[in-house]
Amino acid sequence: MPSTIRTTTLPSGEAVPVLGQGTWKMGEDVRRRADEINALKLGLDLGMMLIDTAEMYASGGAEEVVADAIAGLRDEVFLVSKVLPSNASRTGVPAACDRSLRHLRTDRIDLYLLHWPGSVPLAETVEAFEALKKAGKIRHWGVSNFDTHEMQELISLPAGGSVQTNQILYNLSQRGPEFDLAPWSRQRGIPLMAYSPVDQGVLARNARLEAIAARHNATAAQLALAWVMAQDGLIAIPKAGRQEHVRQNVAALDIELTSEDFADIDRAFPPPTRKRGLQMI
Numbered sequence: 001m002p003s004t005i006r007t008t009t010l011p012s013g014e015a016v017p018v019l020g021q022g023t024w025k026m027g028e029d030v031r032r033r034a035d036e037i038n039a040l041k042l043g044l045d046l047g048m049m050l051i052d053t054a055e056m057y058a059s060g061g062a063e064e065v066v067a068d069a070i071a072g073l074r075d076e077v078f079l080v081s082k083v084l085p086s087n088a089s090r091t092g093v094p095a096a097c098d099r100s101l102r103h104l105r106t107d108r109i110d111l112y113l114l115h116w117p118g119s120v121p122l123a124e125t126v127e128a129f130e131a132l133k134k135a136g137k138i139r140h141w142g143v144s145n146f147d148t149h150e151m152q153e154l155i156s157l158p159a160g161g162s163v164q165t166n167q168i169l170y171n172l173s174q175r176g177p178e179f180d181l182a183p184w185s186r187q188r189g190i191p192l193m194a195y196s197p198v199d200q201g202v203l204a205r206n207a208r209l210e211a212i213a214a215r216h217n218a219t220a221a222q223l224a225l226a227w228v229m230a231q232d233g234l235i236a237i238p239k240a241g242r243q244e245h246v247r248q249n250v251a252a253l254d255i256e257l258t259s260e261d262f263a264d265i266d267r268a269f270p271p272p273t274r275k276r277g278l279q280m281i
């Protein structure tokens with residue numbers, strides 16, 4: 001992995017890059033497919049070796065785009081995929097994993113997440129994840145869209161402490177997790193993976209952010225990413241279908257925010273003063 005991408009450490013001790021590539025909405029339109037593959041490939045060339053996908057995205061179509069993008073590079077890539085809660089049962093998890101492996105054209109997923117909490121008892125899903133680990137089909141597992149009380153329930157289960165990450169909605173417009181989930185996770189050394197880090201593109205058009213970004217000769221989207229990545233134990237996974245955006249996102253790693261920047265950001269996007277339930281898209 002090129003040394004330009006900073007890393008954070010999973011509970012397993014493995015280092016993962018703090019900047020990866022999202023894939024939601026990829027694989028939906030055959031006319032965009034080549035651009036999507038080329039954008040992901042460029043991201044890999046520039047060192048963004050963590051790719052996030054899910055069985056849900058384009059019903060496996062995004063995983064197929066990822067397979068094309070990582071061809072020949074499988075050992076260098078850290079592959080994250082997700083199982084739907086409706087497939088999170090003892091028999092559903094291994095079947096879903098096999099489908100994802102077929103779509104991804106690989107023999108293992110590096111980090112396999114439960115996409116959001118559902119009705120299958122968590123203990124059953126965790127058992128199924130552990131069985132997949134033993135079978136060598138996944139290397140690690142984690143969760144997504146889990147609020148603090150759900151994380152507490154998870155780590156109280158046998159093997160629940162093997163969770164490696166919680167992927168959540170977190171960006172300047174959605175700072176709720178800072179109230180309790182982020183400190184709780186940091187104390188336990190469980191990195192958070194921030195999805196929609198540029199608020200699905202909305203933050204890229206924010207005038208107040210643009211003004212702060214101008215001090216760094218950067219764009220508003222780059223500042224939004226730099227802010228997420230400045231925090232301990234946070235991994236940002238922006239999705240970019242355009243090569244220009246991919247380049248900008250990697251360059252955001254070089255932005256060093258000052259205390260004045262942080263203060264101005266807090267004025268424009270105030271941190272939470274009370275607990276709010278975790279939001280999800």
Ligand code: NDP
Pocket residue numbers: 021022023024025052053115144145167168194195196197198199200201202204219221222237238239240241242243244245246248249280281
């Ligand atoms: P993002 O916040 O990553 O925003 C993506 C949008 O921002 C795209 O329209 C993209 O444009 C644009 N963009 C990216 N980089 C820039 C830039 N430098 N300047 C201007 N615009 C930019 O939203 P997502 O919802 O896609 O979240 C990222 C990833 O997180 C997803 O792709 C998915 O992998 C994951 N996710 C997980 C969820 C979960 O429940 N676990 C839920 C939602 C997302 P363009 O594509 O044209 O380059």
